[in-house]
Amino acid sequence: MMRIAAGVGAMALLAACQTAQPGVAEVDPEGHALAQAACAGCHSVEPYGLSPNPDAPEWPVIANTPGLTRETLTTWLVEAHNYPEQMDFYLEEDEVELLVNYMLTLRREDFHPPY
Known part of the structure; x- marks a missing residue:
């Protein structure tokens, strides 16, 4: 987690320089980082693009899944035993909140999956 925390700090500084796009929810730079x-x-x-790992769903696809709520997403991220084997890591409560908040900014009424 120490390497992640160091990278998050640097990325948050870079993300803070980005400007918001019209019609897109305000992105918390720390969550994005x-x-x-x-x-x-x-x-x-990111809002667009394919995952580097073809078996890993794009976050906009997850965020726009019918029935997904802040609560269900939070529960899934907290329950580490739900993770696929490749995602074997632990998130602190504040990290879960940051990721959920960021992921929910990827919701779009006009969303169409990339495939």
């Missing part, structure tokens, strides 16, 4: 540091090795954590 954590997603980049902890998850982007396998998942696409």
